[in-house]
Amino acid sequence: MLSPVHEQAQALVSLSNVGILRDGRWLVRGIDFSVRRGEIVTLIGPNGSGKSTSAKAAIGVLKPDEGRIERLAGLKVGYVPQKLSIDWTLPLTVRRLMTLTGPLAERELMAALEAVGIPHLARSEVQHLSGGEFQRALLARAVARKPDLLVLDEPVQGVDFGGEIALYDLIKSIRNSTGCGILLISHDLHVVMAATDTVICLNGHVCCRGTPQAVSQSAEYVRLFGSRAAASLAIYSHHHDHAHLPDGRVQHADGTITDHCHSDDGHHDHGHHHEGGHHDDVSDHRHGSDEELTGRASPRDKAEGERHA
Numbered sequence: 513m514l515s516p517v518h519e520q521a522q523a524l525v526s527l528s529n530v531g532i533l534r535d536g537r538w539l540v541r542g543i544d545f546s547v548r549r550g551e552i553v554t555l556i557g558p559n560g561s562g563k564s565t566s567a568k569a570a571i572g573v574l575k576p577d578e579g580r581i582e583r584l585a586g587l588k589v590g591y592v593p594q595k596l597s598i599d600w601t602l603p604l605t606v607r608r609l610m611t612l613t614g615p616l617a618e619r620e621l622m623a624a625l626e627a628v629g630i631p632h633l634a635r636s637e638v639q640h641l642s643g644g645e646f647q648r649a650l651l652a653r654a655v656a657r658k659p660d661l662l663v664l665d666e667p668v669q670g671v672d673f674g675g676e677i678a679l680y681d682l683i684k685s686i687r688n689s690t691g692c693g694i695l696l697i698s699h700d701l702h703v704v705m706a707a708t709d710t711v712i713c714l715n716g717h718v719c720c721r722g723t724p725q726a727v728s729q730s731a732e733y734v735r736l737f738g739s740r741a742a743a744s745l746a747i748y749s750h751h752h753d754h755a756h757l758p759d760g761r762v763q764h765a766d767g768t769i770t771d772h773c774h775s776d777d778g779h780h781d782h783g784h785h786h787e788g789g790h791h792d793d794v795s796d797h798r799h800g801s802d803e804e805l806t807g808r809a810s811p812r813d814k815a816e817g818e819r820h821a
C-alpha cells in the first residue's frame with residue numbers, strides 16, 4: 513500500500529505480468545510492480561526466488577519473455593549489483609572506481625563521496641576498504657550521476673549490524689534529498705523494513721506485497737519465512753528509532769548524539785542478540801562472494817577476479 517504522496521508520484525518503471533524464461537525454465541513469472549519517484553520498494557524472498565532477475569528486468573539488463581516493462585523516457589538508473597567483477601590484484605583507488613564506467617566531474621565525484629560519508633577515502637585503495645566502506649563507495653558510484661532510479665542489490669553485504677542501520681539510513685536520506693525512486697533487494701528483514709515503503713515478497717512469482725507491517729502479517733509471508741521471522745520483522749519495524757553515524761556514534765530520535773546506543777534503543781530490546789555483527793532469521797549474507805559487474809558494465813569492469821573475503 514502506498515502513501516498518498518507515492519500514489520500520485522510518477523512511475524519510473526512498471527512491470528506487468530513479466531516472465532523470464534531461460535533454458536526452458538521460467539525463472540520468474542507474473543511479476544507485477546512499479547517504483548515511483550520518492551518511493552523505496554524492497555524485494556524480499558528466499559535464495560533463487562527471482563529478486564535479482566526481476567531487478568535486472570526492471571532496468572533493462574534482461575529482456576522479458578512475456579509481459580511488459582515500461583520505463584520513463586530518458587530514465588537514469590544507478591545500479592549496485594549483487595556481484596562485482598574487479599581484478600583485485602590491480603591497484604584501484606576509490607576515485608578510479610567512481611570513474612570506471614565514464615568520466616565524472618571532480619565536484620560531482622566528491623559530492624557523491626561526501627553524501628555517503630567517505631570523502632576522506634577518495635585516494636584509498638579499494639581492496640583496503642572495510643566491508644561497510646566498500647558498500648558506501650559502490651553507493652557513491654551509483655548516486656554520482658544523479659539517477660532517477662537507484663537499484664541496490666543487497667547493499668549491506670559484508671557490513672556489520674550497526675553499519676547496516678547506518679547504510680539503510682543513508683539510503684533513506686539519499687531518497688529524501690534527491691527524490692529518486694529506490695528498488696532494494698535484501699535479505700535483511702529486520703532492518704530494511706524500517707526504511708521501506710512497499711515490500712514485494714517473491715517466490716518465483718509475487719507472493720505478497722504491501723507495507724512492511726501488512727506483509728509481515730500476511731499468511732503467504734509467514735508460510736514462506738516462518739512465524740519467527742514475521743514476529744521479529746513486525747517488532748523491528750516499530751522499534752527502529754535511531755541512526756548509527758559513520759563515525760560510530762549514535763543519533764537518537766530526538767536529535768541527540770551519544771557514543772553508544774541506549775539500552776532502550778530499538779535493536780537492543782527485541783529479545784535476541786546481535787553479537788558478532790550480522791544476524792538474520794531467514795538467511796545469511798554472502799560475504800566476499802564472487803562478483804560480476806552487470807548492468808552498466810564496461811569491459812574493464814568485467815575483468816575476472818574476486819573481491820577479498
Ligand SMILES: Nc1ncnc2c1ncn2[C@@H]1O[C@H](COP(=O)(O)OP(=O)(O)OP(=O)(O)O)[C@@H](O)[C@H]1O
Binds near residue numbers: 558560561562563
Ligand atoms: N542467466 C540465467 N540462466 C539460467 N538461470 C538463471 C540465470 N540467472 C538466474 N538464474 C536462476 O534463476 C533463479 C533466480 O535467480 P535470482 O538471482 O534472480 O534469485 P535471487 O532471488 O536474487 O536469489 P539470491 O537471494 O540467492 O540472490 C535461480 O534459480 C537462478 O539459478
